Amino acid sequence: VLFQTTPQTRAFLARAPQSYTQYENFGMFWSEVQASQNLEENQLLYQRLMLEPMIQRTPENEEVFNRLRNYYHWMEEYTENNTDFRFELYRDYAAFTLENRESRQEVFPSRRVIDDLMIQLATLIRKAELDPSSHGVITITQAKWSNLLLELQSNYQAYWSKEFSEMSLPQLGSTLLQRGYDWGLLQENGQQIMILPTMSRLIAEMEKLNETVGC
Numbered sequence: 001v002l003f004q005t006t007p008q009t010r011a012f013l014a015r016a017p018q019s020y021t022q023y024e025n026f027g028m029f030w031s032e033v034q035a036s037q038n039l040e041e042n043q044l045l046y047q048r049l050m051l052e053p054m055i056q057r058t059p060e061n062e063e064v065f066n067r068l069r070n071y072y073h074w075m076e077e078y079t080e081n082n083t084d085f086r087f088e089l090y091r092d093y094a095a096f097t098l099e100n101r102e103s104r105q106e107v108f109p110s111r112r113v114i115d116d117l118m119i120q121l122a123t124l125i126r127k128a129e130l131d132p133s134s135h136g137v138i139t140i141t142q143a144k145w146s147n148l149l150l151e152l153q154s155n156y157q158a159y160w161s162k163e164f165s166e167m168s169l170p171q172l173g174s175t176l177l178q179r180g181y182d183w184g185l186l187q188e189n190g191q192q193i194m195i196l197p198t199m200s201r202l203i204a205e206m207e208k209l210n211e212t213v214g215c
Contacts, residue, residue: 042067046075054198056198059135079096091136093196115173117160118180119202149173152172153169174181177193
């Protein structure tokens with residue numbers, strides 16, 4: 001039986017050595033398995049990048065980022081030749097990205113209003129010049145989070161849809177936190193909010209409303 005696969009799905013198929021009958025002994029078979037180990041570890045990282053919004057650097061996965069740096073050019077070439085994605089590697093995270101929002105895949109930011117709010121929030125976070133940890137994570141209190149939400153409403157509410165402009169502050173905060181959690185941008189940890197490296201990299205600025213609109 002023959003199966004037709006895409007370049008993307010090949011990265012999810014198990015790598016198997018040739019038929020065991022082709023080896024004279026187990027030692028020869030095991031040598032080939034060991035020789036392909038690096039490729040298999042790269043394959044697992046490729047699968048993670050295809051399935052997760054990003055891989056974040058932590059104290060526990062420094063070896064993962066060492067591997068990503070060592071094989072960066074190989075992964076970049078393979079990704080751009082076989083998929084619509086670009087492989088982006090930064091100090092604190094790695095991700096597959098697309099050039100624009102118009103895509104068959106589910107992407108962030110999308111055309112949904114909530115994603116515009118997330119970008120506006122990220123703009124305020126960057127302007128606040130908050131200090132990140134050694135792994136790029138910014139941790140703020142609930143009080144600071146509430147202040148950011150108030151500033152977000154003050155600066156941008158005029159651009160929002162009715163659904164978001166009529167939300168209470170707790171509703172707005174909960175909605176943004178959930179969206180941020182889904183895409184690896186924000187996390188809530190007890191009484192603290194963790195702003196992950198991908199969130200602090202987003203930035204945008206809205207044009208001022210034209211006072212003559214509708215006249």
